[in-house]
Amino acid sequence: MFIEKVKSDGLAHLSYLLGDGGVAAVIDPRRDCEIYVEKARALGCRITRVFETHRNEDLVSGAPILARLTGATVHHGPNPDGAVRYAETVREGDDFTFGKLRLKVVETPGHTDDSLSFAVFDTDFGDQPVGVFTGDALFVGDVGRTDFYPDRAEEVAGLLFDSLRKITALGDQAIVYPAHGAGSVCGDNMADREFSTIGYERQSNPMLRIADRETFVARKVAEHHDQPPYFRRMERLNLEGGTAMNRVVTPPSLDLATFVECSGKAVTIDVRGVAAFLGAHFPDSLAIPDDMVPAFAGWLLDPEQDLMLVATDAAQAETAARHLARIGYDRVTGFLAAAPTGWAANGRPFRSVAAVDVGEVARRVADGPDGWTLLDVRDDAEFDADSVEGARHVYVGKLPTELDGLEKDRHYTVMCASGARATIAASVLLRAGFTKVDVFLGSMGAWRSAGYQTT
Structure with missing residues (x-):
C-alpha cells in the first residue's frame, strides 16, 4: 500500500497517487499528468480510477487527460453547477478497493457544492481510516x-461547518491529505507544512476550534477573498474537460531581431526577478517574476493573446511557461534570453524604474501630496490591518480595471509588503502610459522595521 504526493509549485497544488496490489488511483491530477503514469509504472501499478475532490477554480484539471492516457474512470461529486462531461458521479458511502487499500466517499460541501473527501482504510488493520483526502474543505492550519456562492454566503459557510464535523469524526489518528498547501489562493492562513492529523488540527487549527456554528458562519462570511477573472474560465474548462499540455513546454528561443519583429503582435512578459526588471527592461513589458506567474497571470493576461517571455535562460522560460499552461495559458510563442547589455549594444531602447528607500518615502509623506501619491497595491486584508497614512489603495490584480481613476500626470510611488507586487503594479502603470512611477523597495516591511507609524 502506498500514497505518493505530487506537488505543483506556484499553485501550491497537491495531488496524490495511491494504490496496492498492482492497481492505483489518482486524486486531483494536474494538467501535465504524465508524472502519475510514470510513477505508477515504476511501482508496478496500473491507474484504473481518477477522483476529483471538487471542480477546481484555480487550475486546469488533468482528470480527463489522465483518463485518455490510461483508460481510467473519472469520479466526481454531485451538484457541480453543470454536467462534468468526462466523469461519473459518486456519492456518500460509495467505496472502492485497490488491493488492501479501501477508499470511501464522504460528501463535504461548503467550499463548493460538489466537494468530496475520501477516507482511506488499510483493510489489514481494522475499520478506522488511516487518512483522509480533504480537497479544499480542510487544509493544514486553515479551512x-x-x-x-455570494447569494448563499451563510448557507454554504454552514455547510462547511457541518462537513468539517464529518471529517473530524473520522478520528484523531487519520492523516490529513489536503489539495493545497501554503501559498494557494484557496486559503489565507495555511501552515507552511504539508503534514498533519485530524487530532492535531482539532487542537491547533483556529477554524476547527470554533465550536459554535453561528460564530463559524459569521467568521467565514466576514472573510474577503479575491477571485481572478481566469477562475470563470477554469470552471468552464473543468466541466467540459481540458486538453493536454504540449509535451515540450519550453518556448522557442528567439534572437533579438525576431523578438523585436514579433513584439508588436504579442504581450511581452518579463519573468526575471524584480531587481532585473527595475534595472532594465523592454518598453511596454509586464513584470511577472516566474514564481509569481500562478498568482498574477490570471489577473493581468488574456488567454487568447500571444505571449512572449523575457527570461534569464531557457530553464526560467520553461518554468514560467509551465506555470502558465497549468492555468490554461498556452499561447507562449517564444522567449528572449539576451542580457540588457546585449539589447543596448544592438541599439534597442530600454527602460528602468527607480527604486526608493524608506527614508525617501517618509520624507515625501511628511512633505504632503503636492502631485505625489503613495499607491499601496496589497490586498484588502493587508491594507485594512495597517497602512501608511494617506496612501491610496488599489489591489495589484484589480489595477488594470482601475486605471481610469488614476491621474496620469501625478507621480506614483508603488508599495506592497516587500516590493515584488509593487514592481508588477509599476509595470502595469508604465504600460498604460504613466510616466512618473517608482517603487518603494522594502515597502511595508521596511516601514515597520524603521519604526514609522501606521494607521
Missing part, C-alpha cells in the same frame, strides 16, 4: 474559502 476552505466559501465565497463562490
Whole structure:
C-alpha cells in the first residue's frame, strides 16, 4: 500500500497517487499528468480510477487527460453547477478497493457544492481510516474559502461547518491529505507544512476550534477573498474537460531581431526577478517574476493573446511557461534570453524604474501630496490591518480595471509588503502610459522595521 504526493509549485497544488496490489488511483491530477503514469509504472501499478475532490477554480484539471492516457474512470461529486462531461458521479458511502487499500466517499460541501473527501482504510488493520483526502474543505492550519456562492454566503459557510464535523469524526489518528498547501489562493492562513492529523488540527487549527456554528458562519462570511477573472474560465474548462499540455513546454528561443519583429503582435512578459526588471527592461513589458506567474497571470493576461517571455535562460522560460499552461495559458510563442547589455549594444531602447528607500518615502509623506501619491497595491486584508497614512489603495490584480481613476500626470510611488507586487503594479502603470512611477523597495516591511507609524 502506498500514497505518493505530487506537488505543483506556484499553485501550491497537491495531488496524490495511491494504490496496492498492482492497481492505483489518482486524486486531483494536474494538467501535465504524465508524472502519475510514470510513477505508477515504476511501482508496478496500473491507474484504473481518477477522483476529483471538487471542480477546481484555480487550475486546469488533468482528470480527463489522465483518463485518455490510461483508460481510467473519472469520479466526481454531485451538484457541480453543470454536467462534468468526462466523469461519473459518486456519492456518500460509495467505496472502492485497490488491493488492501479501501477508499470511501464522504460528501463535504461548503467550499463548493460538489466537494468530496475520501477516507482511506488499510483493510489489514481494522475499520478506522488511516487518512483522509480533504480537497479544499480542510487544509493544514486553515479551512476552505466559501465565497463562490455570494447569494448563499451563510448557507454554504454552514455547510462547511457541518462537513468539517464529518471529517473530524473520522478520528484523531487519520492523516490529513489536503489539495493545497501554503501559498494557494484557496486559503489565507495555511501552515507552511504539508503534514498533519485530524487530532492535531482539532487542537491547533483556529477554524476547527470554533465550536459554535453561528460564530463559524459569521467568521467565514466576514472573510474577503479575491477571485481572478481566469477562475470563470477554469470552471468552464473543468466541466467540459481540458486538453493536454504540449509535451515540450519550453518556448522557442528567439534572437533579438525576431523578438523585436514579433513584439508588436504579442504581450511581452518579463519573468526575471524584480531587481532585473527595475534595472532594465523592454518598453511596454509586464513584470511577472516566474514564481509569481500562478498568482498574477490570471489577473493581468488574456488567454487568447500571444505571449512572449523575457527570461534569464531557457530553464526560467520553461518554468514560467509551465506555470502558465497549468492555468490554461498556452499561447507562449517564444522567449528572449539576451542580457540588457546585449539589447543596448544592438541599439534597442530600454527602460528602468527607480527604486526608493524608506527614508525617501517618509520624507515625501511628511512633505504632503503636492502631485505625489503613495499607491499601496496589497490586498484588502493587508491594507485594512495597517497602512501608511494617506496612501491610496488599489489591489495589484484589480489595477488594470482601475486605471481610469488614476491621474496620469501625478507621480506614483508603488508599495506592497516587500516590493515584488509593487514592481508588477509599476509595470502595469508604465504600460498604460504613466510616466512618473517608482517603487518603494522594502515597502511595508521596511516601514515597520524603521519604526514609522501606521494607521
